[in-house]
Amino acid sequence: xxxxILSAGIDIGTTTSQxxxxxxxxxxxxxxxxxxxxxxxxxVLYRSPVYFTPLGADGNIDAQAxxxxxxxxxxxxxxxxxxxxxxxxxxxxxxxxxxxxxxxxERLSAAAGDFVVAAAGPDLESVLAGYGAGAADYSxxxxxxxxxxxxxxxxxxxxxxxxxxxxxxFALDIGGRLVRLNPNHCVTYLSPRIEPLIASLGLSLQVxxxxxxxxxxxxxxxxxxxxxxxxxxxxxxxxxxxxxIGHGKRPGRLSAVMFSGGVAEYIKDTxxxxxxxxxxxxxxxxxxxxxxxxxxxxQTAVQLLNSRERxxxxxxxxxSYAVRLSGSTVMMDDGLxxxxxxxxxxxxxxxxxxxxxxxxxxxxxxxxxxxxxAIALAGPAGGSYxxxxxxxxxxxxxxxxxxxxxLVVMExxxxxxxxxxxxxxxxxxxxxxxxRIHAQPGxxxxxxxSVAGTVPVxxxxxIFKS
Numbered sequence: 001x002x003x004x005i006l007s008a009g010i011d012i013g014t015t016t017s018q019x020x021x022x023x024x025x026x027x028x029x030x031x032x033x034x035x036x037x038x039x040x041x042x043x044v045l046y047r048s049p050v051y052f053t054p055l056g057a058d059g060n061i062d063a064q065a066x067x068x069x070x071x072x073x074x075x076x077x078x079x080x081x082x083x084x085x086x087x088x089x090x091x092x093x094x095x096x097x098x099x100x101x102x103x104x105x106e107r108l109s110a111a112a113g114d115f116v117v118a119a120a121g122p123d124l125e126s127v128l129a130g131y132g133a134g135a136a137d138y139s140x141x142x143x144x145x146x147x148x149x150x151x152x153x154x155x156x157x158x159x160x161x162x163x164x165x166x167x168x169x170f171a172l173d174i175g176g177r178l179v180r181l182n183p184n185h186c187v188t189y190l191s192p193r194i195e196p197l198i199a200s201l202g203l204s205l206q207v208x209x210x211x212x213x214x215x216x217x218x219x220x221x222x223x224x225x226x227x228x229x230x231x232x233x234x235x236x237x238x239x240x241x242x243x244x245i246g247h248g249k250r251p252g253r254l255s256a257v258m259f260s261g262g263v264a265e266y267i268k269d270t271x272x273x274x275x276x277x278x279x280x281x282x283x284x285x286x287x288x289x290x291x292x293x294x295x296x297x298x299q300t301a302v303q304l305l306n307s308r309e310r311x312x313x314x315x316x317x318x319x320s321y322a323v324r325l326s327g328s329t330v331m332m333d334d335g336l337x338x339x340x341x342x343x344x345x346x347x348x349x350x351x352x353x354x355x356x357x358x359x360x361x362x363x364x365x366x367x368x369x370x371x372x373x374a375i376a377l378a379g380p381a382g383g384s385y386x387x388x389x390x391x392x393x394x395x396x397x398x399x400x401x402x403x404x405x406x407l408v409v410m411e412x413x414x415x416x417x418x419x420x421x422x423x424x425x426x427x428x429x430x431x432x433x434x435x436r437i438h439a440q441p442g443x444x445x446x447x448x449x450s451v452a453g454t455v456p457v458x459x460x461x462x463i464f465k466s
Contacts, residue, residue: 008084012053012091015153015177016262019048019073046077126169127366130159131442133260134308140164147254149227151263153177166441169366171245174223176263176285183279185210200239216284220291228295231257231302258307263289265310331419331433334449336405343367344443346376353394360398372404376439379412392421405430409437
């Protein structure tokens, strides 16, 4: 049986905001009473213009202006709130650092529909853009790791994939709107995050003073060269290392890259070297894009790949869902549910406790420490009692410092046995263990109270992963 639903995606970035509406075709391919709903087709019905993100006089997000923008786009697309079945509101870049970021995005979600809501930190933004740009898909066919550099107004967010799986995620304070200018070439804004770099380069850029075009080009080329050296695992200066947001990159060279984000629109063989080129947007974005093209096309150590999406890489993950019922032999505590919009971490090494712990730590770091997450896995190889004990001990060791519910969703029918081991060996840990659920990285799940011996689970899959 096939069904079509409408999905919406809203991206609020440092510089720009946009909306996408998509139609998704769902098909139930099950041969039993338990549904197995999958997305078989998707079609983008409407792409909004790219708007500058509205900010108030205090520099925070203008939530009322965003509401008006969203409602206007619904009207232009001839879509009603009640028509939308699912979607995602993603707030990214420097916008996610604003004081009212969470309030603004939750207000948008309430106005737009029952959405996944994520105030994306730098690592999560990297992952979202990497999937949207096509880096994860490309890495399944490429013999080495593939990195996507999503270059926006305030940050450059990098995700590294190998064989379709996330290997690393990090971000840098490099962007096209970190220096802003008026029509008279005067600097109107200079991000404090790049002031040490500007000083180390001996540049005279200051707010209120006319900018020298040559100095702006030098700054843009330095941004691009830093990213080139990041790819080649070459050393950065102490000042350059401070451009990393939160943490740095894992060791290893990146031999293939693609670019997304608004600045990526200018990474092409078109010269950008005049004031007319850059004053169109009042920032150095075109200069940064042109610098990335010059720096990366002049070397052969890193292969340049074409991204599937550029400025829309993040918003293309608008969202869809599949409703499923977990099996009847599960470990469930109705006192701990409902759980809504829980991000999924998928682990691929259930039989190797050390690798499982390393994989968990890497993928868990994408989300805030207080965030409830769900651990998804296929299940133990073979399903023997010894394999279940090894898996239970590995999960408990990996999550030993976690205070949230140990929520595990697995594909094989071992949830009851694994859940009992987790409860017994976890000594008081709150555990929910469900089976017959297939969830992928980037998914969000809802878990409801049990009904007639089964547990309803909603798997919300970001479109670019389906």
